Amino acid sequence: MKQDLDALDVGQLNPLTPEVISRQATINIGTIGHVAHGKSTVVRAISGIQTVRFKSEKERNITIKLGYANAKLYKCEDDECEAPQAYVSFGSDKEDTPISPCCKKPLTLKRHVSFVDCPGHDILMATMLNGAAVMDAALLLVAGNEKCPQPQTSEHLAAVEIMRLKHIIILQNKVELIQEAQATQQYDDIKAFVSGTAADAAPIVPISAVLKYNIDAVVEYLCTQIPVPVRDFTSKPQMIVIRSFDVNKPGEDVENLKGGVAGGSILKGVLRVGDEIEVRPGVVTKAADGKHTCKPIRSRILSLHAENNDLQYAVPGGLIGVGTLIDPTLTRSDRLVGQVLGHPGFLPEVYIEIEITFYLLRRLLGVKTEGQEKAGKVSKLKKGEFLMVNIGSTSSGGRVTGIKGESAKVELTQPVCTQVGDKIALSRRVEKHWRLIGWGQIIKGRTLPMPDEEG
Template structure:
């Protein structure tokens, strides 16, 4: 009798939890219909625009992010030891405006945990600040061998800060390469930051000369006409001007109603070594939602999922991962639902081994049966650069000229945040067929970046757009 009563109580509790969850989802769905990326309820808790920091190594990208957000994106031991960014860095910041202070002093920035209407920090001002933007920074590495990581970050950017050190000639190799990469992604809003101005402040003519060099460098590119802001990120000089211009960037139109699709740029095992089984937490995926809304309790699918290669036949197979969302976080802010734009962390009900050490990077998260196809081969319209960017022999026209594609050559292909090998099966003047070494989840119309191994490193040689995808490999190869 007691066993029967106990089971009835358990069943009743489960029914109550399911009912509460259903009612909560109904309330969230009703609220979502009224939301925009600048709704106070949204930007209070979550960033809604991604700002990339790009440029040559050691030009101050991470320092500027720290000056604005208060967050050090250099987190890993190897990064701190070498004082460079290796993996994609990330940080959120709230940007405010004082209604009484004159510009640019009226613009303030704080970390994501700051309240919505704090007091102005300017001496003698007693006004409350107004929350204007909540942004995520995607801090890209500037080293030439980490170009693939930079391209992964470019896939989720809505805008970019191009940093150029004032004490070095312009352009440096990766300044050119990074600008070409964001041009491929068709970013519309670039802000050029002339950093380390404090080093050359005693020689105004050098600063003015570099200012003219920068204007000449970006002429004819997507950054032509962009503002050029002289700053010292280390001393936080003129950083308020940068915040001013970031607040002027319009938030892109967001699709809240379609089936959700999230691109993964980092993944983690958040458990400490020796964690007890009772307190073990599932894996975490970090990235940005491209469209739709994810909610706690959603049943989700991860594609392509688990990828395996047969040691004898060499055949590659994959199997989607099905899971459930257990938590949503934007920095330390816990969310009931997450909307497009900004970087979020998604707690999943999966073995943390699956997400350890960025193993899910490049995967797509969404609702089951509402995801892009998994493809192993594509047809794409492509365009090659006229010359190589970011190489030492850039001035030698014969060596820096981009050579035509070759049948059976292996390129590095970037699709979204995925970097993978692809073999050229066939091509003509503007169409190429590429066979991937691993499966990838991709949409028709999606952009790709193509890199070729040159002097032991992969260099950007062109870009393209997927016209058709195939779920199985073709048997024929050859130039069309």
């Protein structure tokens, strides 16, 4: 369905508006769980898109960067077509009313979702936390041929609980590799594992992602169990950047060079082609005395894309590519990850020190020693210790400069565009790896002055 900027009435938009849902995803679904439990394979089974795209990922057959893929979810409304067979998924560029492959009747578009495919390897936990910042719901993958829970199954579940994610669907994958009695036993193990967590009442769907067995049931649950999130279309736009690219090929002629592309999810408001934009913190420099200065990047939106679909305007939810006039050296290799994009003068402050109220987990998650999970206790924060702090899609180092009761001051190693009230995740270095130890909420902080001139 064609979008018309001239006819756009932001007040009338919602996540299921036909002009929106036919062109872009409006719900973000995370895929989480332990390494090699089938997260990327499930995304491919639903969307038809391979999220493992980079040479280093293909060689090792693991997700390293955040993967992403969009899918349209349809339902056959014919009374004779029963669920879950009535539910079908296609790629994002499928037409609005395709024909059902089973009953040959027209299908109705129910949802347009964006998958954020998180890496499951323990050393990539920071990347997973960056992805969790934009999720509305999650698919928790548990491999049927392994004991539940594996280390990152626990760690990822704890992470999405910190992000207050309430809508989780558990997928018991690789059931083609096990006997029925094993599957039943593991079902009980999963129920025991999630008891008392955000996934306590989550449905558990047995699937084979490789064979596409029961994928229609997953599509049904995505349409019926996950409510359409409430979105703010009328505020000034704010987009959280989780990927950024230089799309030019090596040796490209100067006249054919394209500006940098920022990929991410709009948190609120509507971005339009032609909008003037600002990216904060922008270009960060550190003087010899250790002081940081930030110069926000100013530019203009040349194009908006949701995978292969061109957009005239983009709304909250789903992963969007924003084509700009920014020097591509500033956007290549994910250099803008963690920054915030929006209209000039309407973005949050940039902080270099934050004061937080914090809550620590009782025990370490995701630590495995000699085949057993080591339930090490999380020790208290210490003044002077160094943590990794995840704020939105930003990972920054932070030194604890003061502790008083359940609040702490943290001096950040790099400036972060954020605001009071935002939630953060705290990780500590344990056995050479960063481990999730708790979460916090920003109550105040010290901001950096922003220069008035354009970048």
